[in-house]
Amino acid sequence: MRVGPMTSSAIVASGLRKSYGGKTVLDGIDLDVRAGAVFALLGPNGAGKTTTVNVLTTLVKADAGVVRVAGHDIETETRAVRAAIGVTGQFASVDDLLTGEENLRLMADLHHLGARDGKRVVGELLARFDLVEAARKQAVTYSGGMRRKLDLAMTLVGRPRIIFLDEPTTGLDPRSRRTVWDIVRGLVADGMTIFLTTQYLEEADQLADRIAVLDQGRLVAQGTAAELKRQVPGSHVRLRFADAGGLGSAARLLAGSTRDDDALVLRVPGDGGVKSVRTLLGRLDEHSIEVEEFSVHTPDLDDVFLALTGHASTEAIAR
CATH class of the missing domain: 3.30.70 (Alpha-Beta Plaits)
Known part of the structure; x- marks a missing residue:
């Protein structure tokens, strides 16, 4: 499933600000995400990653700043932005009482696909995500990795050009995490843009073409993994x-x-x-x-994370 062409930048944000109750959550964020690439936003808990995603996906209104997603202004062209994106949160949003196939059919109906197109898309996605054998089983019986695959498949029903993955492998075992990584690589090969937030440094190192580190609402560094590693003494x-x-x-x-x-x-x-x-x-x-x-x-990304944010990543603490 190839997606259509896009300008060189899939997401551009300038001066993005957001506060809650007098507390600044985003403090002047500037982003430029290249189309057809994986962009990873790293940061500790409370850094503002999810708020950034919520603003970029039109779920939350920014206090200040200009943002264009898929070439559309998020303030004045909200409908066009939503038509171009897909969002997968930290926890799978599948309906446990429905089967995998029924979950996908529900999404096809919500996207107003006709019966023939809906059946075709559902079949393609079940095959692509290796869910054919489990298609008629209730989602409540699925493992964590299978639920995540189903959730991603549901996101693709609307044929988005940009997919936001907000900590998509939280709670998954290492094997399931690598399955998700393979899926992400496949999506990029199809021409999609991935905006990934994660606390797993290996995940960003494995997948991201470009990485930004967010701490206390501010971007403290941006670059490729190699560029960020070279910023830290020890090379x-x-x-x-x-x-x-x-x-x-x-x-x-x-x-x-x-x-x-x-x-x-x-x-x-x-x-x-x-x-x-x-x-x-x-x-x-x-x-x-x-x-x-x-x-x-060179230092690894955990060294970078520690140097830039002043504390180790969740991944390092769990070791």
């Missing part, structure tokens, strides 16, 4: 040498490096970027110092 290049002579020569040449004589390894601080690594290897080559093996080591 280094690990060089391994064939003999102690090479190790010693390199250690004398590269100030600030740390050597491990037993492993014949030298750790050289750096940002891990292509330019700096090329410069480093060039210096070694100029002095005819042979390197047997090298690798780049």
